[in-house]
Amino acid sequence: MxxxxxxxxxxxxxxxxxxxxxxxxxxxxxxxxxxxxxxxxxxxxxxxxxxxxxxxxxxxxxxxxxxxxxxxxxxxxxxxxxxxxxxxxxxxxxxxxxxxxxxxxxxxxxxxxxxxxxxxxxxxxxxxxxxxxxxxxxxxxxxGLPAHIGEPPPPIPDGLIFPQADALISATKADFRIGGPSAFYSPTHDYVQVPRPDDFHDPVNWHRTAFHELGHWAGGASRLNRDQTGAFGSVSYGKEELVAEMAGAFVCAALGITPTVRHADYLGSWLEIIREDNRAILRAASAASKAADYLLAFRPQAIAANDDDPDHDPDGAVAIEGRIAA
Structure with missing residues (x-):
């Protein structure tokens, strides 16, 4: 029945x-x-x-x-x-x-x-x-249900995700998921999730969020292996967030994408970290550059440039691909 x-x-x-x-x-x-x-x-x-x-x-x-x-x-x-x-x-x-x-x-x-x-x-x-x-x-x-009942979410409108960003995200082969109410990287299950770009007040800021979370992903254990064990609200958690934020900004800049600036209240915890340790910003910027370089290396032009570089180590490229596939 x-x-x-x-x-x-x-x-x-x-x-x-x-x-x-x-x-x-x-x-x-x-x-x-x-x-x-x-x-x-x-x-x-x-x-x-x-x-x-x-x-x-x-x-x-x-x-x-x-x-x-x-x-x-x-x-x-x-x-x-x-x-x-x-x-x-x-x-x-x-x-x-x-x-x-x-x-x-x-x-x-x-x-x-x-x-x-x-x-x-x-x-x-x-x-x-x-x-x-x-x-x-x-x-x-x-x-016989009304047409609007159970309609799937509409496809993401064309143009909201910039093609250079879309191409780079695809090239990383990261487990990158769009949907849901929040953005995060799961170290345990090694995937990134971000809301739809049309859920953002200004859709261009989707790119900052996407590459922020991919900055965390780049630091995963099978890639750059940063310490991502800090509990929410801890100093080590704040440092990792600072690295990911700068990495996202660096990648956006390299791709010619200009998100808006975060509100000052979001920066409070980072300011506290920087004020307490005058080397914190140097370490974070260094780690962020490594993460950004790691991501940007997946661009087709970067791969082509490496192929043309007589000093490039082809075994290193294979090793990176192996880590991504793992």
């Missing part, structure tokens, strides 16, 4: 927990990390699953559950909805489609507490948390 009941027996819920756990274990044992995108067989672009009606993102274990469904069933959309939501929109879930079980937390508030809260003009406090189980379907399992 397409529309499973929301209230399931406790045994069914316990079984669902075990199914989820077993699936995650199987993925890890197969050498796949189920919370890292993209997956080799996925049709969907990077993103988080969300409800097609409310646009609210699913969270916690539901993200992994829905990602698994997207990969195993070949869904290209991140949008899901319940049977009733599909009907309310004038559509329907196709006969024979299997839903995906997801969980959500509710809080039971005793009637007496609700009454007191109403009398006192406040929100009820306390309560007993409990989990509920319900079924959702991909919008791709439905017919």
């Amino acid at each position: 397409a529309h499973a009941r929301a209230n399931r027996p406790a045994g069914d819920r316990a079984n669902l927990y075990q199914q989820i756990t077993d699936r995650i274990i199987a993925e890890l044992e197969a050498g796949r990390v189920p919370w890292v995108q993209p997956w080799g067989t996925a049709k969907a672009a990077i993103g988080l699953p969300h409800n097609a009606v409310s646009d609210r993102r699913y969270s916690g274990i539901n993200i992994l559950t829905l990602w698994d469904a997207m990969v195993s069933r070949g869904f290209a959309s991140h949008a899901f909805l319940t049977f009733r939501q599909a009907v309310a929109l004038g559509g329907s879930v196709r006969k024979g489609e299997r839903g995906i079980g997801v969980l959500y937390t509710r809080r039971f508030v005793p009637r007496e507490e609700r009454r007191r809260a109403d009398l006192e003009g406040r929100e009820p406090s306390g309560g007993i948390p409990f989990l509920k189980w319900f079924t959702v379907f991909s919008v791709e399992q439905c017919d």
Whole structure:
């Protein structure tokens, strides 16, 4: 039956927990990390699953559950909805489609507490948390939905990513992902993620962010091997951020790209580092230059120039390519 009941027996819920756990274990044992995108067989672009009606993102274990469904069933959309939501929109879930079980937390508030809260003009406090189980379907399992429901994000408009930047990013062969709400480099999984350029107030600043994160990537263990173990807010973290920021600026300058200047409040932690150690800026600039040179060496003209250089060590070039491919 397409529309499973929301209230399931406790045994069914316990079984669902075990199914989820077993699936995650199987993925890890197969050498796949189920919370890292993209997956080799996925049709969907990077993103988080969300409800097609409310646009609210699913969270916690539901993200992994829905990602698994997207990969195993070949869904290209991140949008899901319940049977009733599909009907309310004038559509329907196709006969024979299997839903995906997801969980959500509710809080039971005793009637007496609700009454007191109403009398006192406040929100009820306390309560007993409990989990509920319900079924959702991909919008791709439905017919008759309005055209705007579950639409994938539009392609990035032409011209927002400068061609010289696009070519360099592609040439690095870095695992470079566009999408999501934040920019970061993951040393553990060795990939870069940045939001779409049209998510920036001034799209030119996408390039600064992209090459900042690639500055971190260049410092990865298999490349320039900088210390990237500092915890957020620590001095070593601030130093690495300073290196990446300068590396991004150097690369943008080399490519003829002029982002806007960061606000002064963003520079506070770096100023503190520089003031406390008069060699910090020298070390950071040196490391940033090495990172920028590492990235810029992937430009076709740089490779051609090296090929024409009688002092260039061809074995060194092969070694760099080997590290990138690793």
